[in-house]
Amino acid sequence: MEAKSDSKTAAMHTKPFILVVEDDRQMGGLYRTLFETQEYPYSLVRNGKEALMAFLSGKIDIVLLDLGLPDLDGQQIIEKIRSFSNTPILVVSAREEDRQKVAALDAGADDYLSKPFSVDELLARIRVIERRLKTPGGQATETSFINGPLKILYDEQRVLLNDRSVHLTPIEYKLLVLLSKNVGKVLTHNYIGREVWGYSMDEDNGSLRVYMTMLRKKLNHQLIETSFGVGYKMNRVEDLEE
The missing domain is CATH 1.10.10.10 (Winged helix-like DNA-binding domain superfamily/Winged helix DNA-binding domain)
Structure with missing residues (x-):
């Protein structure tokens, strides 16, 4: 598990902590660069078991989840988290069929973004979740x-x-x-x-x-x-x- 925990700026303390669940190394590198540039604190894990352990081990504000993982299907992770937590889950996946999106959302995901995606759109979706965290229910x-x-x-x-x-x-x-x-x-x-x-x-x-x-x-x-x-x-x- 990779963790970004250094507190070089006060801004990172005010932003939500993001758990990134992504097994593709290139995508992991993109997230690493993006979140460090935007000063989001984050942890990066590469399989479902690590994701659940990381979730249980610390204060996670947002889960950024790929569905196609090597050990567990992303939908299983959503269901496990939803069994005890309402932490926002943003699915970012190459699965584009409507039935797969519906299944993830029905399982408890808050939003779904298809790969490939615009970095600006991803950040916008995260900002929407941030606002909801600050003012629950609008x-x-x-x-x-x-x-x-x-x-x-x-x-x-x-x-x-x-x-x-x-x-x-x-x-x-x-x-x-x-x-x-x-x-x-x-x-x-x-x-x-x-x-x-x-x-x-x-x-x-x-x-x-x-x-x-x-x-x-x-x-x-x-x-x-x-x-x-x-x-x-x-x-x-x-x-x-x-």
């Missing part, structure tokens, strides 16, 4: 949620857009609340189906698609993003403005 209290022009008053079951009430059906409201409580995270069709309707939506996503279309139209804002073939997520306004 700009929210127990009774309300605020994201740019959108405000949800949970106790009153009211939705405001630019301080004007928005009428939503009960299902639309449930969908919006679910997205708001997982802001920045891709929710798969199956996960949404289980949470809102009580069952998985394996092949029949037609109803969900209709409700999401109507919800986005009523909000009149690009807050809700479609991840084609996978699911939906709510973006933060500041992420859209970057």
Whole structure:
């Protein structure tokens, strides 16, 4: 296991500690250069067993995970971590099929980035997770949620857009609340189906698609993003403005 623990700058103390799980040496070199340049503290491991040991041994804020490892499949690692921890997991993998992305997200991954990727996009995804770590659940209290022009008053079951009430059906409201409580995270069709309707939506996503279309139209804002073939997520306004 390679560890970057030196504290040469105060900035590294304020940034999240990243556990990188990657068996490809060239990719490992890229991550090493990137995170040292950007002053992120990190550990680099090359197989699943080392990843689980490193996770249990120290304070890990973000897991950056390749799925194709020599000993354990990445999905197994996600499931093991999720059995006892909510630490954000960003999958970075060459597996591009929708079913593989869905499986990783359903297992508990927070986001999925396909290889090859843009370094700028990777850093942007990490910054999104950082913001979520600093403000869990978005700009929210127990009774309300605020994201740019959108405000949800949970106790009153009211939705405001630019301080004007928005009428939503009960299902639309449930969908919006679910997205708001997982802001920045891709929710798969199956996960949404289980949470809102009580069952998985394996092949029949037609109803969900209709409700999401109507919800986005009523909000009149690009807050809700479609991840084609996978699911939906709510973006933060500041992420859209970057």
